[in-house]
Amino acid sequence: MGIMQANQLVAQLSVDDRKLVKLIEHGIPVTRRPYAEIAQQLGITEQMVVARIQALIHSTAIKRYGVVVRHHELGYKANGMVVWNIPDESVSEIGKCIGEYNCVTLSYRRPRRLPDWPYNLFTMVHGQNREAVIAQVNHIVQRCNLSHIEHTILFSMRRFKQRGAKYTRMEHATDHTASPLSENLKSIKQRAHV
């Protein structure tokens, strides 16, 4: 995928495929015939549903299809977003090197926002605890020859929300200005200014 092109590469999914994506994006049911209800809603056969999912996998719109586990619940309590400031000409090579470790679940190039944010490579490292994450990062620094590269680990603290991405269009009619949460924020800010 070319640099700066990623957000322009939005696949032109057909209306039917968008409907299908909406029905499977939060997972399929765990029942004998998980595609039966989806097929009924789309007015096609179960075989056709499966074939269309297969086509989305072939076109790489779907990256993988199967069981999605939760690291935290499985004992991987620590999660560090490790960000690196890598010379532009090396970022692709180093990003691939880091992405090959099993403890790593993401390796993305993102833009710098100077002067506030100098880091251009984002990797997610999971471990059973903080020390395990630090040890993994040190191991990666050695193996990928990164001792001269500036990096920092942003450990996750509280998790406010976690769920798979929702891609389909939403009716976004929530009026946040009138919500109790916005009132809370106002009162916190007013207290701070007293």
Added chain:
Amino acid sequence: MNKIDVLNTLEKNLLNNFQHDMSLSTMPYADIARDLGVGEDKIISTLTELQNRGYISRIGPVFTANRIGVSTLAAMAIPDDELECVARIISTFPEVNHNYEREHHYNLWFVVTACSEEHLDIVLHEIEQHAEHPLMSLPMLEDYFIDLGFKLPWA
């Protein structure tokens, strides 16, 4: 003791062996049952149990970023006493997922996903307005990771 130590062999196999290339047929759990030499009902009840215990988030697709929608990683630097409130406001947006506090000056990190660039821009603007803090948007430029799931340590 670590939670994963108390899982039985069937549970471990279900968590580890079907993260990618899961059978695409009209009866995928019957295929898994044949593969593992266990009855289909047992597979369905065990998967349901693993979902109820929170070990499985879902069974289904992981989409390639920016192929069927657009997304960005957003960061905000929020004063400690406002953080929880701002985080809750942001979590109410259906376009927001993976909203985390992280240990840094930029202490709130979340992913925003939308069906188009225009929709994404509108949502980012709305979030800034409601949260009353600026956000830093860091869209993905290149993906270096080939997702084969997460190999758990017993395998």
